[in-house]
Amino acid sequence: MIVDSGIILLVEDNPRDEELTLLALESSRIANPVAVARDGVEALDYLFGTGTYRGRDTADLPRLVLLDLKLPRIDGLEVLARLRADARTALLPVVILTSSDEESDLLRSYQLHVNSYIRKPVDFVQFNEVVGQLGLYWLVLNRTPGRR
Amino acid sequence: MxxxxxxxxxxxxxxxxxxxxxxxxxxxxxxxxxxxxxxxxxxxxxxxxxxxxxxxxxxxxxxxxxxxxxxxxxxxxxxxxxxxxxxxxxxxxxxxxxxxxxxxxxxxxxxxxxxxxxxxxxxxxxxxxxxxxxxxxxxxxxxxxxxxxxxxxxxxxxxxxxxxxxxxxxxxxxxxxxxxxxxxxxxQAQKVAAEHTAVMERIADALVLVSSNEEITFMNEAARRFFGAQLVGQSVEQSGTQIQVRSWKDGAYDPDLFPSRRALRGEVVHDLEWKVLLPDGTDAYLLGSASPVDTEDGNRLGAVVAFRDVTSRKQAEDELHRLSAELEQRVIERTVQLESANQELEAFAYSVSHDLRAPLRSMDGFSQVLLERFGEQFDERGTRYLNHIRDAAQEMGRLIDALLQLSRVSRGEMRPERVDLSGLAHSIEANLHTADPDREVQFVIDHGMAAIGDAPLLHVALENLIGNAWKYTRNSPCARIELSVTRQDAIPVFMVRDNGAGFDMAYVDKLFTPFQRLHAAGEFEGTGIGLATVQRIIHRHGGRIWAESATGQGATFCFTLQPTRKSSA
Incomplete structure (x- = not known):
């Protein structure tokens, strides 16, 4: 039984980017609670109930993971690979939100069955728009198996 | 009586x-x-x-x-x-x-x-x-x-x-x-023998006659000079040991394979590769040929063996092999160096792509947040300065993107295919009209222009060239952009012509250099990287690009997508 708390897991190591993303979510009136992991290890611990998140109910999956690629310790692609390899998280919606638009990153992300790949614009107005559309699409419009 | x-x-x-x-x-x-x-x-x-x-x-x-x-x-x-x-x-x-x-x-x-x-x-x-x-x-x-x-x-x-x-x-x-x-x-026999001897003596190859019991019975002048006359009268095996006859290939000593022995067995052999130790202590490389000497009624009298000294040729060949092996090794080393340099460049570009843009986003984002949420605390000048910060951050973002594109056109693998340049130009035209619907620009695009090339790269090149033409015709009353093709020396030359601002031919050299701009940023915005990117794409296709213009007269950019044939004249 999946518990849907509507949480957004934001995996972002840059505190300013974190704050900007939260601001953008806020100005797009997305009220879902946001959990923040500051590197890949923390993100995996959160999702699998290990390490600092030992004991967390792993059935309580976030509605959406916003995943940066360049992360300390375990990078975003590795996190994505591990999520896809685990039955519990294989279908979890993951959106890469990154500065990179290197072809190799795009290719690898899609090979790992990412749900979406968004490049963060420098222009904050555009960034706001992107985050707003992201929220609308993934939190409101999109349907995911196993949820009512 | x-x-x-x-x-x-x-x-x-x-x-x-x-x-x-x-x-x-x-x-x-x-x-x-x-x-x-x-x-x-x-x-x-x-x-x-x-x-x-x-x-x-x-x-x-x-x-x-x-x-x-x-x-x-x-x-x-x-x-x-x-x-x-x-x-x-x-x-x-x-x-x-x-x-x-x-x-x-x-x-x-x-x-x-x-x-x-x-x-x-x-x-x-x-x-x-x-x-x-x-x-x-x-x-x-x-x-x-x-x-x-x-x-x-x-x-x-x-x-x-x-x-x-x-x-x-x-x-x-x-x-x-x-x-x-x-x-x-x-x-008569004496005369014939004397003639034969004279001929054999004067032949440049070393000739050795071997009797049926494998004794050296005759060596001509070249052979005596080469091997030493003391071998006459010796057995072939004895001589072979003395001058250390070995095969080229593996240096093996095998009298069974000697040309004389094979000829005595009835074989005719050509150009067997042997090396011997000369009396002066140096190695000589020889090609040995031999055939049996039989009487008319089939009695084997012996064998005649001819050796040709190919030492200098062999040495030249060995030297050539050594040089080419060395060259190959150097190419391998260079390739490794180049690959590592490429990897460094990749890593650098990756890092630029990730790390350089993040601070800009903060600068732009927080300036915007300040304007939005704390706007009333700034006067008109404060607001202007915050906008300057945002403009600067965004400009730097564009510069980074342009630089990444420039590096990407050099790094990526080319996948040549037939590219419909006319179709590409029409789609770029459509994009430009969509992005800036207020502009009225007349496009004249030749039908059926095509070339063999890497489609994504050619798209970037055309996008830059047409985009430039679009940009620099901004102040022209009847803006017009033409794409056409002609042939020069049997090679297609593609042309992008506009009737825009043009440029001073005095600075044509700087046109394709990264960050060189011929117009003030306030007049026409731009990164100064677009034409450098175009030039790299054209060069990667083996082609050339050049431009003609005069200030106020519009500009024409011409390019080819294949190497120009060397003029036969």
Whole structure:
């Protein structure tokens, strides 16, 4: 039984980017609670109930993971690979939100069955728009198996 | 003087004479001298006169010897012969015998015969004086050929030759002919051998003759000079050890593979690769060829081996191999270096892409947040300055993106395919109209323009060129952008022409250099990287790009997408 708390897991190591993303979510009136992991290890611990998140109910999956690629310790692609390899998280919606638009990153992300790949614009107005559309699409419009 | 003797005595005389003659004939190979001695031996026991005539190759007949016990008579006979020389077409006498190969016996010479045969009275008188009474001529026949004839004449002795004498004379003649023939054959063989030796000696290749029992019997001059003459007389194996004959390939010593041994087994071998140690201590590379030497009836006499010294060629080849291996190694090293440099560049670009943009986003984002949420705390100047920060951050973002694109067009792998340039241009045109619907720009695009190239790269190139034309025609009243193709030296030249601001040809050199801009940022925005990117794309296709313009006259950019053929003129 999946518990849907509507949480957004934001995996972002840059505190300013974190704050900007939260601001953008806020100005797009997305009220879902946001959990923040500051590197890949923390993100995996959160999702699998290990390490600092030992004991967390792993059935309580976030509605959406916003995943940066360049992360300390375990990078975003590795996190994505591990999520896809685990039955519990294989279908979890993951959106890469990154500065990179290197072809190799795009290719690898899609090979790992990412749900979406968004490049963060420098222009904050555009960034706001992107985050707003992201929220609308993934939190409101999109349907995911196993949820009512 | 020979008296009339009994048949028995005569036979005994002949028998004794033939024994002496055979001994004489086998004593020397100088048959001229031998025949003269033979003629002298004949007189007076067998005949009073003996004359020997030889036939030359041209058919002429030459008297080699005339013998009589009295030298004065010999002189007389010579004198007589000068007056009536034997001619090859004489119907009788020596010429006839030589021609027919059959002996001629005149048992008794009568005076009437002389009168009939001799017209010259002086000669006739001399002949009568000489008193010839009997004569026989026997051919010198060997191996079916008549080499000459022996004439025996009886005079003072008054002996009349009979069939017995004739048959004994024929016996003598055949023995003499055999001796002559042997001597001639020997001389011919000597001559041929001398010629062969001379030829072999002078041949530049080293020639070695090996006997059937593998002994070196001959080395020509080149071989002696090369290997040392001491090898003559040695066995092949002995020599092989001495000069360390080894194969090129593995340096192995295997006498079974020696050219001489293989030739002695009946093989004909060519260009076997051997190396030997020369007397001076250096290695020489040889190509050895050999064939058996057989007699006509198939007896193996030995083998002839020819060695060609290819040391300098082999050394040049080895040097070439070494150089190319070295070059290959260097290419490998360079490739590794290049790959590592490329990887560094990739890592650098990746880092730029990730890390350089993040701070800009903060600068832009927080400035925007300040404006949005704390706008009332700023006056007009404060607001303007915050906007400057945002503009600067965004400009730097564009610069980084342009730089990344520039580096990406050099890094990525090219996948050549047929690219519809006309279609590409139309889609770029559509995008530009969508992005800036207020502009009115007339596009004229040739139909069916196509090229072989990397589609994404060509898209970037056209996007930049058409985008530039779009940008610089902003102030033109009737903006017009043309895309066309012509051919120069059988190669398509594509042209993007506009009627915009143009540029000063004095600065055409700087056009394709990254970050060089010919217009102030306030006049026409831009990163100064677009044309550098275009040029890299064109160069990666092996093509060229150039531009023509004048300030206010519009600009034309021309490019090719394949290497220009070298002019044959």
């Amino acid at each position: 020979m008296a009339v003797t009994s048949n028995h005595q005569r036979r005994e005389t002949w028998r004794q004479f033939l024994i002496d003659a055979v001994a004489l004939l086998s004593s020397s190979l100088d048959y001229d001298a031998t025949l003269i001695t033979l003629a002298n031996l004949t007189v007076p026991e067998i005949a009073d006169w003996c004359s020997i005539a030889m036939r030359h190759d041209d058919g002429s007949i030459h008297t080699l010897a005339v013998a009589h016990v009295d030298p004065a008579k010999v002189a007389l006979a010579h004198d007589l012969q000068k007056r009536i020389p034997a001619a090859s077409d004489d119907v009788r006498g020596v010429a006839q015998v030589i021609r027919s190969g059959t002996p001629d016996l005149t048992h008794e010479i009568t005076d009437s015969m002389l009168v009939e045969a001799i017209s010259d009275p002086e000669v006739l008188a001399t002949m009568r004086q000489l008193g010839f009474c009997s004569a026989m001529i026997v051919p010198l026949k060997a191996r079916g050929q008549t080499l000459g004839a022996i004439t025996l004449v009886s005079a003072e002795s008054a002996h009349l030759f009979d069939e017995d004498d004739l048959s004994l004379a024929q016996d003598l003649a055949s023995r003499a002919a055999l001796a002559i023939d042997n001597a001639r054959l020997y001389q």
